[in-house]
Amino acid sequence: MTRQGAGGKHQIQATPRYGCRGRKIMQLTFLGKDTVNGGSPTLFATDQDSYVVQGWKVPGDAESVEIPGKLLAFLERGTRLDAVLRETAFHTYRLSGTVVTDPNVLAQMNMPGHEMAVLVGKVREEGTHGSVDG
Known part of the structure; x- marks a missing residue:
């Protein structure tokens, strides 16, 4: 992945990173977003099977x-969210999870002020084993 900065493009390493206290920083993999103008909601896989x-x-x-139902199409094959999805009158879904507050994780996302992110488990559907090849 490259990022444009003041000095030009910089390569960002995809290897595990560690915070200032030696704690491994959760790495996100972009899976998809449902958007009209490049915004979000967005779905990410983590390196912690969630x-x-x-x-x-x-x-x-x-x-x-709250997310649009179309976002669920980006789940890794053979998995589902470990969360209860509650459909709204607007044909969107509400789900709960652990609110993401780690600044190192949030820095990997582009999130406007009217949004937030939650961490939820990843459940493998019956008949699937091992790593998922999305």
Whole structure:
């Protein structure tokens, strides 16, 4: 992956990174987004066998996000979210998870102020084993 900076393009290493206290930083892999203008919601896989779901904040529910159903098409083959999906009147889904607050993880995302991200487990569907080849 390359990133444009003041000094030109810089290569970003895909190897595990460690924070200032020696703790491994969770790495995200972009899976897809449902957008009209390049924004989000967005779905990421983690290097810890889970998903990060970036979606719209839900007023009055600090641990939930709302996402369009089309975002689920980007799940890795043979997996599903380990979360209850609650359909809304707008044909979107609300789900809860652990709110992502680690600045090292958030720095890997492009998230506007009206959105947040939650970490949810990854469940392998029956009949699938080992690593998933998305």
